[in-house]
Amino acid sequence: MLNEKFFEVLSHEGVVAIVSCGDNGAHVVNTWNSYLVIEDNKILIPAAGMRKTQKNIEQNNSVKVTLGSKEVMGYKYMGTGFLIEGTAKFIESGSEFDMMKQKFPFLSRVLEITVESATQTL
Template sequence: MLNEKLLEVLSHPSDGIVAIVTQGKDEPHVVNTWNSYIYVTEDDKLLIPSAGMSKTEKNIEANSKIKLTIGSREVQGKMYKGTGFLITGTGNFIKSGANFDLTKEKFEWARAALEITVESTTQTI
């Protein structure tokens, strides 16, 4: 599911911003994190450490659909240097289990992990 170009963006040493979008009661909610915080599991789930993200968690409890945009100015895109992706899927905040332990091991400050099951990826640039 996750192609080589997306994995290159996620592993690039030059960190990029990630926008995470969930649907709130009245409007979409956006929170940011960094590319380097995302861990890809063997089954292509994305794990993102959470110290806060309380509104995101509340939204996910009501509607698990989630969208992310991820990009890097340093990775070759479709035509020029720089690329980005739109990822859609479902999210779940986990506070125990193997995937939480992986997150906590890497980011001791994490109170939870946002676990994303990817449904689609689209290279946007």
């Protein structure tokens, strides 16, 4: 599901947008491509803030994520991106948390997204 082009995008720095939706509508939070850790069909993201995102996910665990890089060839021109759709939860302990804490000491939780679809957008 996460193909070679996706991993090529991740190898370049860029902004990642994470969209959650709760009672007060959609909320967007950002992080960086270099903060994403991929394990099978899961994306692990260090979370220091993201409190509104967590509150939304407790109500509705569906999320959308976009990321991209202008340095990766798209369908016709340089620059490509992806729309990821999936379900999310926050992790506060366990082996995944410990592994992420070693890489990103600033985190207080880990946002785990189980990928349901990954679509190249450019």
